[in-house]
Amino acid sequence: MSPTKQKLLSTASKTFSKYGFYKTSMDEIAKSARKAKGSLYYHFNSKELLFREVVLSELTFLKEELTLIFENHDADSREIIRAYMIKRMEVMNISINYQETLRPEFYEFYEFLNDVILEMDQWEKQQITEILNRGVVKEELDLPGNIEVYAEMLLIFLKGLETPLFLKGQYERLISNFDNLIGILTKGISKV
Template sequence: MNKTKKIIFEAAIKAFSQKGYHKSTMDEIAETAGVAKGTLYYHFKSKEDIFRFIIDEGLKMVEDEIVDRTKHLDNPIEKLRMVCKVQLDLVIKYIEFFKTILSQMWGDEERQSQLREILNRYFRLIEGYLKEAADAGLIDGNDIKVKAFNFFGVMASTVVYSLIHKDMDTNDMIEETIEFMMRGIGKR
């Protein structure tokens, strides 16, 4: 991502997470990014285009981080633990991005459908890690697809928890959540 797109990415996330998608304007995004409106339109045709970009790029960032932090691990359970840790670390670090995702999950507009399609890519990645652990006999192999969605669900509820409990010890919360997930997937 080039420097200008990164600035727009961060400004759009800020606008969408604070005001919501519908109340955010191209003018506000340009102003927050510190770029001319023409520069914004040079890179993106519309607010929808910006939204699609931030969701796609943001989830690629999560996926890349998961792959990078698990590639050196051999044990499927350790990989799953790392997936949990990476998810939660990133949720805390990029809370505004995850607030944006959660705020746009429901509805029938094209934007929401595209978001769900992008999330499906993430779910398939998680399914791969779960299947590897199930094939090794380390977790219950039933309902792998549901378990992959539950990984996201736990992450989503952690966003809500972190918004309510701003004084929490994040390391303790991450460790407790990882243990909860391991029990939930039927770790043997």
């Protein structure tokens, strides 16, 4: 990737995450990057496609980080879940643009993003399902019924941690009590 494209992409990422998709203008991105607006369109065709690339790069990073956790096959599944949750929160705290894609208006108007997000959602669900399965097999967890549903529930719960109220300003205060919450959850799914 050319230095100009690189610069534009990283500037776009920062600006989008600060003001959101709609409140960010192409002009502002170009100015912040000290590049011409035309260059933005040369490298990324449209605002939407630029945003898509920004989100993609965030998700790529998120996947990489989470994969490191999942690969640790030997650890107690409860411990893996715990590590996964903490890592996810950490990365999410800086994956603000991905979060924005969860807004309703993105669903109404931009099919060009659904594929990226759905793929990520499915990937995550798959990974967690696998861990839960391992935990059940190793008799560390007690999950009657469909395990996929538990995975979905965990994801829903984790998405709660993405809310700005939490991420903005309160992150530091709450992270310290995070173990408590995880304790409740793991106790809730543990074999007695």
